[in-house]
Amino acid sequence: MNGMNEDRHLPPETAAATTAAGSGKGVSTARNSVSSGPNGAMISVRDLRKKIDKEEILRGVDLDVAVGETLVIIGRSGGGKSVLLKNLIGLMRPERGEIWIAGQNIIGMSERQLGSVRQKVGILFQSGALFDSMTVEDNIAFPLIEAGMRSPNAIRARVNEVLEVVELEGENAKMPESLSGGMRKRVGLARAIIRRPSCVLYDEPTSGLDPVVSDNINRLIRRLQHRFGMTSIVVTHDMKSAIQVGDHIAYLHEGRIYFYGTPDELTRCRDPIIQDFLQGRSESTAR
Secondary structure, three states, X not given: OOOOOOOOOOOHHHXXXXXXXXXXXOOOOOOOOOOOOHHHEEEEEEEXXXXXXXXXXXXXXXXXXXXXXXXXXXXXXXXXXXXXXXXXXXXXXXXXXXXXXXXXXOXXXXXXXXXXXXXXXXXXXXXXXXXXXXOHHHHHHHHHHHOOOOOHHHHHHHHHHHHHHOOXXXXXXXXXXHOOHHHHHHHHHHXXXXXXXXXXXXXXXOOOOOHHHXXXXXXXXXXXXXXXXXXXXXXXXXXXXXXXXXXXXXXXXXXXXXEXXXXXXXXXXXXXXXXXHHHOOOHHHHO
């Protein structure tokens, strides 16, 4: 493998994307066996509150994500969706509340304790958080190297396996600068699942992509859910994507979960606040 002497003082999002990667059991078609928290959920959030400077961004979020389901979180820009994701993996610390992941409350955990929890969670940030000086293969292999795997043949076999999953077979030697936006997202996702996490978090996975590529990413999210039984949380502004991939959809409004239901229940909801969002209208226009 090449390029593994990369500076390890990583930006928080890149570090999280490369280290929160899984249980180390490899990629297979067997479904995950995971512990669950309150109500049998893979992820549970209780009364989560978070301030940035003096502004209260999250004002008492309550949420459950069942094992093996895909939850989509929607809401207006600046409403706290990405902040919620970062709290879920300890990149931000809330002022109050509980976050249960696979039966463990992460609030108050040390960085070392969080490391073991983050192994259960893969992350795909908007940019993909790729190392520009590394090839596709080296980017995807990075979590395996960090975890202590040393056999080049074993690493390459694992990389090729996830490249097949994300439909990028044979692209091992390419550099990030030569990849399209959709390919960068898929390489980032391959790295996120290389160690077979129980859960994957997606922050705007179709942002900046054309409709055809967006549809490809949405189908990939569903394929991972069905093939590996992965639990997923998807933050998006793309309502077509939300309806396509979500088992349930949560609308984050003014720091709380204002709506929770199936995609069909969301589209049939007559609440004016929901309709303002779905139709892309400002509140002042609807009144």
